[in-house]
Amino acid sequence: MAKPKNLIPAPRGDGFKADVVSAVEGLFNNGAAKSFDIAVDKKNRTARIRAVAEDGRSSLTNILAPGLVATINNTPGTKKSFEKSVAALFHQGYSQTESGHILDCSQAHISNTQRRLGLR
Structure with a gap:
């Protein structure tokens, strides 16, 4: 049985709070979600939700x-998926530490990947 690609359900468009x-x-x-965290900016009405399976x-x-x-998914064991996620987070302005937290890996791993991709 194929696992759902996205751990976080798509919003219904019923309003920000909903x-x-x-x-x-x-x-x-x-049941696949091991942990998740959420950050809400009430003033700008945006939310960032990160989940790890x-x-x-x-x-x-x-x-x-x-x-x-806007959703970024990463599947462990696929280098290409990880590199795409690192590049996407870099271009969205996330720090190496934030990227590591989002992708559940170390800042050093993010740094090495960015260097290998020519992003820094």
Whole structure:
């Protein structure tokens, strides 16, 4: 059986609060999710949700507006997926430490990958 690519359920577009609540409820009900954290900026009405699965997969979803999200998924063991995630986070302005937290790895691993990709 194929695992769902995204750990974090897609928002329904019912409004910012409803989208955040439905994502959190979905994560509580997702047996594959080992841990997750959420950061909400009430002033700008944005949310960042990061989840890590038991098998090491990670997902980052930014809720930017009702129904508008940006998602980055990483599957362990696939170097190409990891490199794409590192590059995407770099281009979105995340620090190496933040990227390591999001992808559930060390800052040094992020640094080495960025150097290998020519990003720094």
